[in-house]
Amino acid sequence: xxxxxxxxxxxxxxxxxxxxxxxxxxxxxxxxxxxxxxxxxxxxxxxxxxxxxxxxxxxxxxxxxxxxxxxxxxxxxxxxxxxxxxxxxxxxxxxxxxxxxxxxxxxxxxxxxxxxxxxxxxxxxxxxxxxxxxxxxxxxxxxxxxxxxxxxxxxxxxxxxxxxxxxxxxxxxxxxxxxxxxxxxxxxxxxxxxxxxxxxxxxxxxxxxxxxxxxxxxxxxxxxxxxxxxxxxxxxxxxxxxxxxxxxxxxxxxxxxxxxxxxxxxxxxxxxxxxxxxxxxxxxxxxxxxxxxxxxxxxxxxxxxxxxxxxxxxxxxxxxxxxxxxxxxxxxxxxxxxxxxxxxxxxxxxxxxxxxxxxxxxxxxxxxxxxxxxxxxxxxxxxxxxxxxxxxxxxxxxxxxxxxxxxxxxxxxxxxxxxxxxxxxxxxxxxxxxxxxxxxxxxxxxxxxxxxxxxxxxxxxxxxxxxxxxxxxxxxxxxxxxxxxxxxxxxx
Amino acid sequence: xxxxxxxxxxxxxxxxxxxxxxxxxxxxxxxxxxxxxxxxxxxxxxxxxxxxxxxxxxxxxxxxxxxxxxxxxxxxxxxxxxxxxxxxxxxxxxxxxxxxxxxxxxxxxxxxxxxxxxxxxxxxxxxxxxxxxxxxxxxxxxxxxxxxxxxxxxxxxxxxxxxxxxxxxxxxxxxxxxxxxxxxxxxxxxxxxxxxxxxxxxxxxxxxxxxxxxxxxxxxxxxxxxxxxxxxxxxxxxxxxxxxxxxxxxxxxxxx
Numbered sequence: 001x002x003x004x005x006x007x008x009x010x011x012x013x014x015x016x017x018x019x020x021x022x023x024x025x026x027x028x029x030x031x032x033x034x035x036x037x038x039x040x041x042x043x044x045x046x047x048x049x050x051x052x053x054x055x056x057x058x059x060x061x062x063x064x065x066x067x068x069x070x071x072x073x074x075x076x077x078x079x080x081x082x083x084x085x086x087x088x089x090x091x092x093x094x095x096x097x098x099x100x101x102x103x104x105x106x107x108x109x110x111x112x113x114x115x116x117x118x119x120x121x122x123x124x125x126x127x128x129x130x131x132x133x134x135x136x137x138x139x140x141x142x143x144x145x146x147x148x149x150x151x152x153x154x155x156x157x158x159x160x161x162x163x164x165x166x167x168x169x170x171x172x173x174x175x176x177x178x179x180x181x182x183x184x185x186x187x188x189x190x191x192x193x194x195x196x197x198x199x200x201x202x203x204x205x206x207x208x209x210x211x212x213x214x215x216x217x218x219x220x221x222x223x224x225x226x227x228x229x230x231x232x233x234x235x236x237x238x239x240x241x242x243x244x245x246x247x248x249x250x251x252x253x254x255x256x257x258x259x260x261x262x263x264x265x266x267x268x269x270x271x272x273x274x275x276x277x278x279x280x281x282x283x284x285x286x287x288x289x290x291x292x293x294x295x296x297x298x299x300x301x302x303x304x305x306x307x308x309x310x311x312x313x314x315x316x317x318x319x320x321x322x323x324x325x326x327x328x329x330x331x332x333x334x335x336x337x338x339x340x341x342x343x344x345x346x347x348x349x350x351x352x353x354x355x356x357x358x359x360x361x362x363x364x365x366x367x368x369x370x371x372x373x374x375x376x377x378x379x380x381x382x383x384x385x386x387x388x389x390x391x392x393x394x395x396x397x398x399x400x401x402x403x404x405x406x407x408x409x410x411x412x413x414x415x416x417x418x419x420x421x422x423x424x425x426x427x428x429x430x431x432x433x434x435x436x437x438x439x440x441x442x443x444x445x446x447x448x449x450x451x452x453x454x455x456x457x458x459x460x461x462x463x464x465x466x467x468x469x470x471x472x473x474x475x476x477x478x479x480x481x482x483x484x485x486x487x488x489x490x491x492x
Numbered sequence: 493x494x495x496x497x498x499x500x501x502x503x504x505x506x507x508x509x510x511x512x513x514x515x516x517x518x519x520x521x522x523x524x525x526x527x528x529x530x531x532x533x534x535x536x537x538x539x540x541x542x543x544x545x546x547x548x549x550x551x552x553x554x555x556x557x558x559x560x561x562x563x564x565x566x567x568x569x570x571x572x573x574x575x576x577x578x579x580x581x582x583x584x585x586x587x588x589x590x591x592x593x594x595x596x597x598x599x600x601x602x603x604x605x606x607x608x609x610x611x612x613x614x615x616x617x618x619x620x621x622x623x624x625x626x627x628x629x630x631x632x633x634x635x636x637x638x639x640x641x642x643x644x645x646x647x648x649x650x651x652x653x654x655x656x657x658x659x660x661x662x663x664x665x666x667x668x669x670x671x672x673x674x675x676x677x678x679x680x681x682x683x684x685x686x687x688x689x690x691x692x693x694x695x696x697x698x699x700x701x702x703x704x705x706x707x708x709x710x711x712x713x714x715x716x717x718x719x720x721x722x723x724x725x726x727x728x729x730x731x732x733x734x735x736x737x738x739x740x741x742x743x744x745x746x747x748x
Contacts, residue, residue, distance in 0.1 A: 390591035397543050397585045398605030398657050399577070408608055412595045490595050490637040 035077040038229065040067055041097035044082040045171045045453035048196045048253050048268055049103050052450055054279075057286050062253045066120050067101035067220065069245050073236035074229075081360075082450070083440040084170050085150040091440065092223060094352035096360070099229070100221040103190060105154035110221070115230040118237050119217035120246060122261045125155055128187045128194055129209040130179050136186050137210040145185035148175035155188040158212055172197060173453035180205040188212045192254060192266045199270025201456040215261070276460035283451045283461060287444050291468050294443040298433045299472075302365050303426055306372025313377035314384060315406075328377070335374025341435050343367045348439040364436040372429060379421045383414035416487045423480040427473045434469075444468050496521040496692050497542070497661055502551035502562070504537055511537045512548060513716040519661070519709070522690040526703040526724070529713035530739055535696045538713070539663050542694065543585045544576045555582035556660050584654030585663040588670050590646040592638040598625060598649045599634040605657040617656075624652040628682050644675035648682055655686075662686065664695040700743055704728055712736045 042050040042063060050061040059080055071078045081097050091097045092114070103123075106116055129136050136142065143163030149156035151168045160166055167184050169175045175187040176197050186209070194208055220237075222230045240246045246259040257263030274282070316328035335343070347370075348363040358366065387410050395405040437446035448465035452458045495518035504512040511534045519525045527535040540546040542553060550563040560579045566572040592601050599621050606617040625631050628648040638646055647667060654662055664683065668676040680702050687693060687706050697703060703710055703724055710727040712720045712735075720733045731737045 388591075390587060390589055391593065393545055394587065394591035394593070394653075397545065397580065397583075398653060399581055399609030400605070401577075401609070404608050408604065409593055413593075487595075490639055 035075055037079055038076040038099060039079045039081055039097045041081050041083055041088045041091050041100045042102045043085050043171060045450050047454055051454045054271060054282060063101040063103060065249045069240050070233055070236040073239050074232040081440050082442060086152045089152055090349050094349060095357050103218045104221045105216045106219050107154055115222035115224050115226055117220040117230060117233045119219050120237055121218035121258050122215055124191050124215045125188050125212035126191045126194055126208045127210045127212050128206055131205050131207050139212055142186055148178045148184040148187045159188045171453050173456055176206055192268055196268035196270055199268050274455060276457040279455045279457040280460040280464045287447045287468060290442060290444045290447045294441060295433050298364055299430050302368030303372055303429055305369040307376055309369060309373035310376030310380050313373055314380035317381050332374050332377055335371055340371050340432055343371055344435055344439055360440045363439060364441050372425060375425050376422060379418050383418035384410055386417050387413045419484055426476060430472050431469055495519055498554045500552045502548045504546060504548040511716050515718060521692055523708035524687045524693045524706050526707040526710045527696045527713060528710060533713040534716040535713045536665055539665050539696050543583050543663055544580045558582050582659060583661040583663050584657050584659035586650050586654050586667050588666040590650040592646055592649055594638050597635045597637055601649055602652045602656045621656060624655055628652050643671045644678045647679045651682055662691050662693045666696050698743060700728060
């Protein structure tokens with residue numbers, strides 16, 4: 001069967017060109033003005049340093065304002081990418097972002113590995129516990145206790161050195177929730193971030209229990225090799241300090257200058273006052289936009305490409321060519337035998353080590369396509385085998401060739417068998433696209449999470465996100481019913 | 493006159509089982525050949541070999557001026573497929589189970605071969621298809637799906653579908669065996685009608701009475717060889733071989 005081979009090659013070429021397009025898109029984009037594009041990575045869920053303004057929906061915060069001011073001095077054009085804290089360094093390593101602006105504390109390990117700018121924040125860490133915890137007031141008390149931390153953060157290192165067990169979380173808001181719920185003993189974090197959380201959430205269930213060591217300094221973080229850009233940043237920071245810009249930015253957020261040592265006690269105003277319902281109302285539109293712009297296209301493109309791939313894999317699997325059949329078998333086995341999240345990570349974070357850096361959407365589409373391809377291949381294979389042999393014989397005797405037989409006789413009948421299980425695959429895919437949030441795709445769940453961490457209204461936002469996913473799946477299942485009815489018209 | 497269909501030394505086995513052991517067969521243009529024989533005698537395999545649904549190991553099949561020497565056929569590849577397709581195009585087959593395409597209407601079933609495989613203009617093929625459906629008495633069923641037709645009607649659509657590709661030989665593989673007894677007559681009537689119109693046919697059947705009426709020649713097969721052959725009044729009316737006699741007794745007087 002040479003045709004499946006040819007078709008497989010064609011698909012490989014298609015995926016290959018996606019890779020190339022993705023690689024191009026990930027590189028410095030061609031632009032109208034000739035300022036260099038610098039891509040900034042930031043959490044967007046760590047107020048007041050980096051968060052989404054609840055009124056405008058724009059990324060804002062002290063770190064964001066600082067990096068914007070630096071860019072202005074240095075003559076950069078900025079592009080922002082939001083990602084969980086623990087993805088930021090991997091994204092920097094793999095070249096997806098050029099600089100992290102996210103309160104990155106200077107420590108010897110980071111100084112060895114990265115290009116750290118001059119500090120733009122002087123801060124101190126504090127230990128946070130539940131209100132009624134009495135026996136934790138110093139770092140030494142953390143020994144043997146559980147601390148909720150972002151695993152790659154400097155505070156995690158501090159807590160670990162003190163002998164705490166680390167419970168990995170996605171940001172301070174999540175850590176605070178775990179503390180309130182009594183699921184962990186402590187969290188070490190930045191004084192200002194904690195003050196901001198307390199002011200915003202109005203939480204009375206947690207408190208600052210003590211100091212966590214010396215003052216620390218935070219810096220913009222570049223790749224070690226990116227010396228020119230680091231030098232530009234340092235020049236810019238020096239100028240911003242000299243002309244008072246940094247002081248002004250700091251005071252607008254903290255009523256104190258945190259850009260110098262001993263700039264006074266910082267205060268955090270917080271952004272309180274919104275009820276869960278208000279937050280849900282405010283976020284309904286951004287989430288709908290994410291649904292239409294990210295979740296649905298990701299699902300649709302991956303499903304269509306995945307089905308095409310699955311058809312070829314299924315044909316290869318039932319082909320008389322043993323090599324082809326074995327290759328298809330191995331592929332199916334790998335896809336079905338490994339977690340989808342892992343497949344996403346390999347495509348997005350792993351391939352760059354081989355020199356293949358894909359745009360996040362392209363990476364997501366490739367990973368989802370490969371995943372759907374593996375699962376749907378088995379569905380299509382069994383549906384094809386369920387078509388009676390007499391059908392293909394009859395097709396051959398009236399002169400149809402392999403392809404015509406497949407297209408005109410086998411697939412229309414296999415489709416009827418395959419629609420219900422393929423619908424399951426599609427519905428799973430709709431929900432699985434939420435995993436793309438881990439590779440920097442701002443889809444529905446990511447928007448909900450960002451808003452939830454900023455507002456601390458978890459229940460309302462996650463219910464809303466669930467509602468969006470459910471609506472899409474519900475509409476799809478109606479489509480499935482109609483399709484089945486249509487395909488059933490010739491069966492009595 | 494050169495026979496339209498000519499088979500020489502055809503052999504075929506499934507594993508250790510030798511189904512055809514050197515079959516010869518000639519059929520003239522416009523004649524009907526009936527293959528009789530007990531189950532497992534190789535008659536269906538012979539018929540399917542003529543349409544290359546089975547590929548024999550050795551021997552030749554020639555229909556018109558298309559000849560395939562199975563002994564010299566490449567094991568795989570394009571050349572093999574081309575040869576088989578050329579021979580396949582010379583005949584149309586009617587199956588025991590009609591094998592109609594369930595997702596196509598009667599008319600769509602009939603025009604599928606002409607339009608998709610032969611690339612004939614759709615309008616022309618549709619007109620031809622309607623004529624063929626009329627010929628098998630189903631002009632009012634053109635837009636029905638197979639599931640909406642009776643067994644006899646389904647089989648008649650199957651006949652129209654086989655004729656639509658304009659084959660030189662029409663092959664029937666026990667066309668009435670799967671039918672309810674009261675539906676057998678209408679299908680046999682259509683086949684008789686075709687014979688009288690001068691179609692060249694090879695029919696595998698257990699309907700001995702039908703063979704007597706329609707066949708120009710009858711071949712009795714057993715154990716993969718032709719045991720006896722000749723006109724029906726000879727093979728059926730006055731069989732010489734013991735195996736033929738025994739088979740006919742069993743078929744004509746079941747239980748007797």
